[in-house]
Amino acid sequence: xxxxxxxxxxxxxxxxxxxxxxxxxxxxxxxxxxxxxxxxxxxxxxxxxxxxxxxxxxxxxxxxxxxxxxxxxxxxxxxxxxxxxxxxxxxxxxxxxxxxxxxxxxxxxxxxxxxxxxxxxxxxxxxxxxxxxxxxxxxxxxxxxxxxxxxxxxxxxxxxxxxxxxxxxxxx
Numbered sequence: 001x002x003x004x005x006x007x008x009x010x011x012x013x014x015x016x017x018x019x020x021x022x023x024x025x026x027x028x029x030x031x032x033x034x035x036x037x038x039x040x041x042x043x044x045x046x047x048x049x050x051x052x053x054x055x056x057x058x059x060x061x062x063x064x065x066x067x068x069x070x071x072x073x074x075x076x077x078x079x080x081x082x083x084x085x086x087x088x089x090x091x092x093x094x095x096x097x098x099x100x101x102x103x104x105x106x107x108x109x110x111x112x113x114x115x116x117x118x119x120x121x122x123x124x125x126x127x128x129x130x131x132x133x134x135x136x137x138x139x140x141x142x143x144x145x146x147x148x149x150x151x152x153x154x155x156x157x158x159x160x161x162x163x164x165x166x167x168x169x170x171x172x
Contacts, residue, residue, distance in 0.1 A: 001064035004038075008067055035075035038068060078103050111149045121149075129166040136162035 003017055021027045035041075037049045049069045056062045084099045098115075106112035110121040124130040134145040141148055141158035148155045164171040 001061060001068055005064040005067040008071055032077060035077055037065070038073045039075045040069070040073075074107075076103055076107050113150075114152070117149050117152055124166075133162050133166045136165040 019027050019030060033052075037052050041048045043051070049065070053062060053065050053069070056065060080096065080099050083103055084095065101115060101118075102112045105115070105118040105122075108122075110118035110125075112118065121130060124133050137143070137145050137148055137155075137158055140161045141155060143155070143158075148158065152159070160171055163169070
């Protein structure tokens with residue numbers, strides 16, 4: 001909580017916390033509880049963060065938790081072994097980062113299986129034309145974008161037509 005709350009209100013890209021321990025020591029349980037607290041999950045209509053806060057006696061820790069709870073936070077829990085491509089962790093130096101991006105893109109509704117497609121969707125979204133693009137793609141191809149992006153290479157012409165429509169640019 002000290003690390004996390006110290007970054008609130010500051011521009012930073014270099015915050016991380018490493019949790020390590022022996023098998024069965026409770027690392028996953030700790031992460032799950034932290035995610036529930038930070039994302040304001042509720043149990044019986046009670047905010048878990050506030051319930052947890054009431055049990056803390058250390059004033060420094062309590063202040064850090066209050067600060068952490070002062071902002072909206074989304075958490076993503078996943079098992080890296082389940083999300084990694086078979087053998088990917090052993091093949092590449094940046095495999096863990098790739099798994100993080102895959103899960104992050106999936107959470108945002110972008111295509112998680114191919115980073116370049118997720119990047120394309122993100123750019124459309126940033127320009128406020130993602131939803132319109134999906135509608136135009138369906139009009140041209142007869143397919144939902146969720147299916148079209150699975151066969152991206154075979155839908156290039158329909159993608160180009162939809163992009164031409166939404167960006168008002170030449171199909172060519």
